[in-house]
Amino acid sequence: MARNGARPPAAATQDKPVDGTKPDEPVRQRLIAEATRLFAEKGFESTSVQEVVAAAGVTKGAMYHYFGSKDDLLQEIYARVLRLQMERLDRFADAPGPVAGRVHAAAADVIATTIENLDDSKIFFRSMHQLAPETQKAVRAERRRYHERFRDLLAEGQRAGVFRDDVPADLVVDFFFGSVHHLGTWYHADGPLSGGEVGRHFADLLLASLRP
Amino acid sequence: MARNGARPPAAATQDKPVDGTKPDEPVRQRLIAEATRLFAEKGFESTSVQEVVAAAGVTKGAMYHYFGSKDDLLQEIYARVLRLQMERLDRFADAPGPVAGRVHAAAADVIATTIENLDDSKIFFRSMHQLAPETQKAVRAERRRYHERFRDLLAEGQRAGVFRDDVPADLVVDFFFGSVHHLGTWYHADGPLSGGEVGRHFADLLLASLRP
């Protein structure tokens, strides 16, 4: 419990702990958190640095002390998302048991995780084109590795004969991850379904679509 | 005298161009076409009015003669997309024949059509938040009507027993249209598959996922 802090594990001034609006959380953290919220809400281009720093309760100078630029802030958000998702996929893909079960678990998990971090997801595809070309290339490369990891899992199932193989595994990945990225467009926390429920349904649909 | 036009020296001095659909509005058309291309390429916010008018070979004043604002230009793009897609869905849904076939045809068509107008699709979700709140509401309402039309088709299949009914039809729509909107992220015309082929594959997957 008491989940907080991220980069500097050595906690900072734990004196005013369970306050309403995270009072003296490290500045860097606060900046990323508020930027994520605002970028998701209004888009990267329509959010000014001024709005971000005002929301984080600091001045512009402080932001430029921690981040090289507004783009840098976006980049950090991307880096976090990519790392997190890759870690989770690895865990599910490498688990023991039959391939169908692992695909189902991984699929349901990516849905649930995306819903838990829906702001990140909204930003991801909407703002990719704002990244510097190099960064964009790096993000795409990392994304491709993720895609390939998932595809290999599907291909394993095809070779094992438990999945149909008349549709290329790559195309199935594009088919399924459309649903993942689309979540930010329609899912609302106050809707009838929890993230886990959506995950299970979508994983069921995926598995059903792959029956030979 | 009669200075006008700039880039395309051809049609510029013609008073009544005898070409395609709208005879005396080539400027308006060109503006929408170039705006669509640029908004898809660089994003709405990162594309300046100056770039749009330069690409269309006119001046700013001309743009403000035809459109009330830059937002207006975006709005027109949305209106065209919405109209087109609704028309096509209506046609397929109202066709005769068993429901499974109609769903397959409609699904394959929306994929192929989206690929044919990939720039529109890229703009659609990426720039929705730039529309004025009222416009945004209108677009969402129209989008919902489209969604409901498709959902009703699925529900018809569920009632007929040809589709599984343990997954809400609404959720299936969100599942499938994720794949549609995601096309802009990965599809390239010079890839191995044509729009029609992707459409058929995706429609197959959808139908398979719905088997009871």
Added chain:
Amino acid sequence: MARNGARPPAAATQDKPVDGTKPDEPVRQRLIAEATRLFAEKGFESTSVQEVVAAAGVTKGAMYHYFGSKDDLLQEIYARVLRLQMERLDRFADAPGPVAGRVHAAAADVIATTIENLDDSKIFFRSMHQLAPETQKAVRAERRRYHERFRDLLAEGQRAGVFRDDVPADLVVDFFFGSVHHLGTWYHADGPLSGGEVGRHFADLLLASLRP
């Protein structure tokens, strides 16, 4: 009617003629004039665009309508100076008569002309390093052509035996033009000597230093 252009020195709207502070001189002209004055007074880097446009009585937008950047403004000042000086040197160097007389006339003239445009001169050497590398190279190249023109004139005198030749002509140019560039540092219009007088004295000193 009364089209009142911009660039052309052909005066604009001569209706309010001999007023105090040049009332409605073309905006572009006014910007260059005020920029020259301010850059000479406080330096290029220490003069803000805001100060320039305020002095010219326009807004920033207007400045950026006429000039691509603050650097561009500086560049235009350089271009004007270079053009003017080269023209005058050409005229004196190509005149008929003995070489000593032509050198004396050209030397006296460059002094007098520099004093007449002392602000340009102050800016020239003080702010050269602020120009974009390419522009800087172009300015230096043009400056070198000027230098060489003058050197050739001196070399002509050396070959004719009227100037000493134990000092390289190039070095004499560097020697003499130091005095020219230094004018901005010490000359004041309200001092005891006119520009013409300084010119004659300096030309005398140059000629005397060259006696064989």
Added chain:
Amino acid sequence: MARNGARPPAAATQDKPVDGTKPDEPVRQRLIAEATRLFAEKGFESTSVQEVVAAAGVTKGAMYHYFGSKDDLLQEIYARVLRLQMERLDRFADAPGPVAGRVHAAAADVIATTIENLDDSKIFFRSMHQLAPETQKAVRAERRRYHERFRDLLAEGQRAGVFRDDVPADLVVDFFFGSVHHLGTWYHADGPLSGGEVGRHFADLLLASLRP
């Protein structure tokens, strides 16, 4: 001796560096040296405090410990130059022997010395206007004293009849020191002439120009 460079992190942890002149102030020295180099290269205004301290291998706090402000740093550079030049002029002017010889020696020396400290010279005239008004006044006053010292030497020669007196001695100083200040613009160490050679040539030209 024991030139103690700048960059190397080595000397950083030494508490009592046992090197050259000022034993316990290597940081201060390094700051002045790097500031001189950078101000000459890119101009005072275009050089940030951050760049200076990075080049000197210290942090901003350290700089503000030794100098009151960035302007202070510039001021110190001026003070050093002024002191050095005045000392040398005094030495040459007060030497025994005929006045023409002393003028020649002083002139040749100021050229050579300036070339040896070309960065100082570049800064001198280019950045004078950045000094605080009071400091600027003080620098000008000191400069004037230098000027007058040199002028008196020339006047002594005029009274002795060895120099022409139809050109005011003050004006001759302005004439000659133009060449001195201009050195920073054209002289390069890898050119054909050494500082001493340029000094001799320029002193020759000066003396020749003064022949009655």
Added chain:
DNA sequence: TATGAATGAGTGTTCATTCAT
């Protein structure tokens, strides 16, 4: 119908400087 000069509010970014430690 169309131009293009001009606006004015806003943008991201820089930077000399301060201060608690």
Added chain:
DNA sequence: GATGAATGAACACTCATTCAT
């Protein structure tokens, strides 16, 4: 002596939009 986080004012520049012509 020295650090480095943080400030706050200034900076060059952009851009959608207007309007007289």
